[in-house]
Every structure is written in C-alpha cells, then in structure tokens.
Amino acid sequence: xxxxxxxxxELLTLMRFGIVGIGATLVHxxxxxxxxxxxxxxxxxANLVAYLTAFLFAFTGHFxxxxxxxxxxxxxxxxxxxxxxSAFGVNNLVLLSLVESGLVSKVASVVIAAAIVxxxxxxxxxxxxxxxxxxxxxxxxQPTAPLFDKSEDTADAADLAPVNSGLHDRVMKHPSxxxxxxxxxxxxxxxxxxxxxxxxxxxxVIELVTWGHEWQLGYFKHPPLPSWLLEGATMLFGSSAWxxxxxxxxxxxxxxxxIWRLGRAVLGAQAALLSVFLTSxxxxxxxxxxxxxxxxxQVPVWALMALCGWYALKHDKLWQWLALGLLTGFAVYIKYSxxxxxxxxxxxxxxxxxxxxxxxxxxxxxxxxxxxxxAAPHLYWLIDSDFQSLSYMSARSAPxxxxxxxxxxxxxxxxxxxxHHGALLLVLAIGGGLLPFWRKGISAGVFFPFxxxxxxxxxxxxxxxxxxxxxxxxxxxxxEMRPMWAAPMFSFSALALLGSLKTAYFRERFRFMAIGxxxxxxxxxxxxxxxxxxxxxxxxxxLRVDWPGAQIASHFASLWQSQQNQPLxxxxxxxxxxxxxxxxxxxxxxxxxxxxxxxxxxxxxxxxRCKGVMILWQQKDGDEPxxxxxxxxxxxxxxxxxxxxxxxxxxxxxxxxxxxxxxxxPSACQ
Numbered sequence: 001x002x003x004x005x006x007x008x009x010e011l012l013t014l015m016r017f018g019i020v021g022i023g024a025t026l027v028h029x030x031x032x033x034x035x036x037x038x039x040x041x042x043x044x045x046a047n048l049v050a051y052l053t054a055f056l057f058a059f060t061g062h063f064x065x066x067x068x069x070x071x072x073x074x075x076x077x078x079x080x081x082x083x084x085x086s087a088f089g090v091n092n093l094v095l096l097s098l099v100e101s102g103l104v105s106k107v108a109s110v111v112i113a114a115a116i117v118x119x120x121x122x123x124x125x126x127x128x129x130x131x132x133x134x135x136x137x138x139x140x141x142q143p144t145a146p147l148f149d150k151s152e153d154t155a156d157a158a159d160l161a162p163v164n165s166g167l168h169d170r171v172m173k174h175p176s177x178x179x180x181x182x183x184x185x186x187x188x189x190x191x192x193x194x195x196x197x198x199x200x201x202x203x204x205v206i207e208l209v210t211w212g213h214e215w216q217l218g219y220f221k222h223p224p225l226p227s228w229l230l231e232g233a234t235m236l237f238g239s240s241a242w243x244x245x246x247x248x249x250x251x252x253x254x255x256x257x258x259i260w261r262l263g264r265a266v267l268g269a270q271a272a273l274l275s276v277f278l279t280s281x282x283x284x285x286x287x288x289x290x291x292x293x294x295x296x297x298q299v300p301v302w303a304l305m306a307l308c309g310w311y312a313l314k315h316d317k318l319w320q321w322l323a324l325g326l327l328t329g330f331a332v333y334i335k336y337s338x339x340x341x342x343x344x345x346x347x348x349x350x351x352x353x354x355x356x357x358x359x360x361x362x363x364x365x366x367x368x369x370x371x372x373x374x375a376a377p378h379l380y381w382l383i384d385s386d387f388q389s390l391s392y393m394s395a396r397s398a399p400x401x402x403x404x405x406x407x408x409x410x411x412x413x414x415x416x417x418x419x420h421h422g423a424l425l426l427v428l429a430i431g432g433g434l435l436p437f438w439r440k441g442i443s444a445g446v447f448f449p450f451x452x453x454x455x456x457x458x459x460x461x462x463x464x465x466x467x468x469x470x471x472x473x474x475x476x477x478x479x480e481m482r483p484m485w486a487a488p489m490f491s492f493s494a495l496a497l498l499g500s501l502k503t504a505y506f507r508e509r510f511r512f513m514a515i516g517x518x519x520x521x522x523x524x525x526x527x528x529x530x531x532x533x534x535x536x537x538x539x540x541x542x543l544r545v546d547w548p549g550a551q552i553a554s555h556f557a558s559l560w561q562s563q564q565n566q567p568l569x570x571x572x573x574x575x576x577x578x579x580x581x582x583x584x585x586x587x588x589x590x591x592x593x594x595x596x597x598x599x600x601x602x603x604x605x606x607x608x609r610c611k612g613v614m615i616l617w618q619q620k621d622g623d624e625p626x627x628x629x630x631x632x633x634x635x636x637x638x639x640x641x642x643x644x645x646x647x648x649x650x651x652x653x654x655x656x657x658x659x660x661x662x663x664x665x666p667s668a669c670q
Contacts, residue, residue: 325367329374
C-alpha cells in the first residue's frame with residue numbers, strides 16, 4: 001500500500017472519529033444541559049446520565065463505522081470503557097474545578113467539561129482501544145449464525161443475466177448508481193420547489209418553530225424533537241424557509257435509504273430500487289412533505305427502527321441492538337404512536353418460532369435499557385405536566401359510539417389509506433402489467449410464494465401488522481383514527497408488494513413502471529408549484545403558504561419599537577398569526593397563548609406584564625378592533641389598538657389584522 005493511500009485511509013478514519021465524537025459530545029451536552037436546565041437532576045447526576053448515553057452512542061459509532069470492527073466486540077467494548085472512564089474522570093475534575101470556582105454557570109460548566117472528553121479518547125482509541133492485538137494465527141471469533149438465508153430470488157443486479165442496451169437496461173445493471181442519483185436529485189428538487197414557490201412557511205412549521213424557540217422537554221400537543229430541529233436550523237441559518245424544507249427531504253431520503261438497505265437484503269438491488277421509486281408515490285412521502293412536522297419526522301425513524309430490527313434479529317450483534325434501542329428512545333421524542341412499531345417487533349419475536357431465541361439475547365435487554373435511558377427526560381416531563389400531550393391526543397380522537405360506528409370508521413380509514421396508495425397501485429397494475437389485458441409479452445412467472453422465506457415474512461409483518469394494530473386499537477377503545485397518523489406505517493408497503501413478484505419480472509416491466517413513476521412523481525411537483533403560484537386565486541383567499549408573514553412581522557415589530565422604544569419580547573395570539581410574528585420578526589418574540597396560558601409555560605405572567613405584549617388576531621368584520629373574548633385583558637392596560645390592512649395577490653381583497661398593545665409595566669419587573 002502506498003503512502004498516499006495510507007494517508008488517505010488515516011485521514012478518513014480521523015474524519016469519521018471526529019464526526020462520531022462531535023455527535024457524542026452534542027449528545028452529552030444536550031442531555032446534561034437539559035437535565036440541569038429543567039432541574040431534573042443535580043449537576044453531577046446529570047453529567048453521569050449524559051456520559052452513559054454519550055458512551056453508548058460513541059462506542060456504537062466507532063465500532064461500526066470509524067474503525068469498522070477493527071477489534072473483537074468484547075475486547076473493544078471493555079477497552080473503550082477504560083478509555084472513556086479515564087476521560088470521564090478528567091471530565092469530572094474539570095467540572096468540579098469550574099463549579100467550585102464559580103467562574104461560569106453550572107450549565108456552562110457541564111458544556112465545557114464535556115468538550116474535553118473527545119480529545120482525550122481519540123489517541124487512546126486509535127492506538128489501543130479498537131486495535132486488533134490478537135495473534136496472527138489465532139482463530140477469528142465465529143459470528144452468530146444468522147436466522148435468515150437469502151433466497152435465490154434475491155440476487156443483485158450483477159448476478160442477473162445480461163440485458164439489452166438502453167437507458168432502462170443500464171439502470172437495471174447499475175441500480176446502486178441510479179439509487180444515489182435519485183437520492184441527490186430528490187433532496188435538491190424537493191427542497192427547491194417549495195422554497196421557490198411558497199411565500200410563507202406552512203402552519204405546522206410555524207407552530208413547531210415557535211415551540212422550539214423555548215427549548216422545552218415537551219409541549220402541550222406533542223413531544224419536542226421536531227421543534228428542536230427546526231429551532232436549531234433557525235439558529236444556524238436565520239428565519240429562512242429553506243432549512244425547514246431541507247429537514248423534510250432529509251427525513252425522506254433517510255427513509256428511502258432504510259428501504260433500499262432492507263430491500264437489497266431481502267429482495268435484491270433491482271427490487272429495492274423499484275420499491276424506493278414506488279414508495280415516493282405514496283401520498284405521505286410526497287405531497288405533504290414540505291410541511292415538516294411530527295408525521296414527517298416519524299418516517300425515517302420508523303424505517304430505521306425496522307431496518308435495525310431486521311439486522312438485530314438476523315445477526316444478533318450488540319451494536320445493532322443498541323442502535324435499535326437508541327432509535328426507540330428518540331422515537332419517544334417524536335410521537336407516541338411510534339410505540340406501535342415496537343409492539344409489532346416484539347410480537348414478531350413471540351410469533352415467529354425461529355426468532356424466539358433472540359429473546360435470550362442480552363443485546364435485546366440492553367437496547368430496552370438504552371431506550372428507557374434516552375426517553376427518561378421526556379417521560380419525566382410527561383408525568384410532571386400531568387400528561388398534557390396525551391390529553392391533547394385523546395381530545396383529538398373523536399369517540400365512536402357502538403360497534404357499527406367503529407367498524408365503519410375502520411373501513412373508512414382503510415379506504416383512505418388505499419387511496420393514498422392510488423398512484424403506486426396504478427403504476428403496478430397498468431405499468432407493471434398486473435392486469436390480465438396488460439400481461440402480453442411477459443415471459444417470466446409473475447408471483448412468488450410470499451411466505452416462502454423468513455425474510456419475506458418479516459417484510460410483510462412490518463408492512464401490515466402495525467396498521468392492523470392501529471385499527472384494532474381503534475375498534476377496541478372506540479377512538480377515531482386520523483389518516484395522517486399512519487404516515488410512517490407504509491414505509492415498506494411497496495417493498496411488501498414487490499415481494500410477491502419474481503426478480504425476472506422486474507427486468508421485463510421496469511421500463512413501463514419507470515415511465516408511470518416519472519409521470520406521477522414530477523406531476524406532483526408541478527401541482528405543488530402551481531399551488532404556490534395560483535392556489536390563492538382559486539380559493540379567493542390567501543393560502544397559508546401564500547401569507548405575507550415576514551411583512552406582518554416586520555410591521556408590528558417596528559410599530560412596537562416606535563411606540564415603546566424597546567424590542568418586542570412577547571406576541572399574544574393564535575399559533576398562526578402570532579407564530580408568524582414570532583418566527584419572522586428579527587427579535588424572535590415568544591408566543592403567548594392568551595386563550596390558555598398553560599399552553600405556553602415559558603411565558604410567566606409577571607414577566608409578560610413586565611415586558612409587555614402585542615396582541616394580534618384576524619379581524620373579520622367591523623371597523624373597530626374587537627379583542628377576542630378569549631384574549632380579554634383589562635381595557636385600562638391596553639395603550640393602543642387598531643386594524644391593519646395587508647395586501648395579497650388579489651389586490652382588491654386585503655385581509656385585516658387586529659392589534660392591541662399592552663405596554664411594559666416596570667412595577668411588575670421586581
């Protein structure tokens with residue numbers, strides 16, 4: 001090996017170590033700072049919990065990716081524990097010194113101490129921790145016997161018979177190149193289209209970013225992770241729209257990657273590629289994705305959990321179980337319905353005889369412990385808030401009285417989900433030649449005995465059982481199901497459908513399915529662009545994505561500054577109008593839910609009175625401002641009020657925003 005190749009390899013290892021180290025440091029900082037900031041644990045206990053979480057994150061990353069299992073697992077884990085424990089000792093010495101000296105705050109002390117750990121562990125890990133020091137003639141450890149045997153129908157493209165020239169044939173020969181090209185194009189195009197054609201961020205994004213600005217462990221509607229990600233993007237890039245659209249499409253391509261990986265393992269590269277294409281036609285994975293929210297973020301985490309569950313069941317490797325546990329812990333911070341996938345995976349362990357042996361694996365129980373450890377801060381918040389977000393979720397589900405109503409509700413839910421798969425089914429049925437009058441010329445057998453292998457049984461299980469559990473839960477407890485709640489559950493429905501078709505069939509029908517896919521895929525982009533350009537004209541009022549949110553925020557922030565001679569700190573109103581001002585105004589004022597102060601616990605009444613608040617609402621009629629009854633303030637505290645007109649595309653129909661200014665009260669600042 002030449003010196004240049006060695007240098008390149010060392011540089012790559014260093015870069016990987018740095019990325020994992022930064023990730024572990026951020027995990028350590030985030031967990032510790034959150035535990036201290038929210039007074040969940042004393043500073044040293046918080047640091048210990050954060051260290052253990054970061055240790056598991058870092059070891060998994062270094063063992064799997066940085067050093068790529070350079071040493072046996074047992075050797076690597078105890079060595080890395082020694083290295084990390086030593087670094088942790090230094091970390092606590094620094095922490096003790098900073099806390100006792102009082103030079104910085106407790107939160108800052110934790111952050112500074114945590115930053116020292118990666119620097120110490122790098123050299124020791126590189127030279128000793130993950131280095132294989134076993135004897136050259138020693139027999140390598142035998143891997144755990146896999147549960148699954150790849151079927152003869154899962155051949156990769158290289159194993160297939162040569163095909164004729166042509167674009168579709170080249171795609172069939174090089175599915176990996178085609179997949180990564182699609183991933184890059186999807187990320188760029190689906191980020192650019194809403195950025196170019198949407199004037200304003202969608203409702204959910206506006207609401208979530210106003211929550212994220214407050215950095216809470218939970219919010220009255222949902223867990224906090226999507227809000228944190230949006231606020232982090234806003235801190236990095238300012239109040240721009242494109243980071244939110246980018247987050248959505250990063251979520252989608254991560255999910256596509258997980259589908260690709262599982263598809264390659266079960267059905268082969270060509271079927272995996274086609275499954276990714278077809279999945280992008282499902283409603284949840286295209287049209288609503290510009291609106292980054294909990295449903296969108298569920299999709300990649302759901303897909304990754306299913307993928308890690310597959311590998312953990314197949315190989316029983318510790319890092320695979322830990323990855324599954326880490327993802328399960330993160331899932332709690334996204335949406336509680338993610339628990340359905342966990343239940344489905346556990347049921348598979350119980351129902352599938354050859355998988356039951358994994359119940360004895362210590363990796364499974366370590367994964368459960370890690371998931372609980374990661375989820376603990378939010379679970380603490382959930383209990384402390386008297387299950388506020390669960391109460392909201394229950395209120396959103398309309399009760400279904402009687403067994404007939406429940407069954408009809410379930411049938412309606414199933415019908416809507418079939419409709420969401422309409423484009424996929426159309427491409428498979430017509431472009432794929434599954435209809436009898438389209439089968440002419442197909443020489444290969446079409447259908448494969450689906451449950452012939454355990455891999456395929458796992459595939460159909462994760463594709464169908466979660467949605468079946470959701471329907472069963474609705475029938476049992478009599479709660480209405482909202483269609484969007486099923487968004488992540490169809491990550492593998494296209495793959496499951498393709499699992500019933502033979503590989504040779506893909507070679508003969510790929511061209512037709514690709515043409516159908518392209519028409520729907522790019523047609524959806526055209527619809528999204530058209531909605532941004534012409535949607536408001538059609539409905540005769542501004543769409544959410546067509547509001548002049550930045551103009552509204554600038555106007556009222558300037559009005560407050562000119563009359564109160566200080567920056568706007570609080571804006572009162574609903575999640576939409578108040579949220580737009582909170583996001584787009586340069587001072588990023590905090591949103592106060594005046595109709596229910598419990599929805600905005602960050603807004604202490606005394607602090608709001610001290611700094612004042614600009615109250616906003618949409619005035620539908622009348623020439624005088626009418627403060628909504630739910631927002632009622634003492635009239636004597638309102639210094640000024642009015643109605644402001646804002647123009648939109650239909651120039652002769654301006655919309656009106658009512659406003660009332662409650663000035664700061666210095667006496668409340670004591």
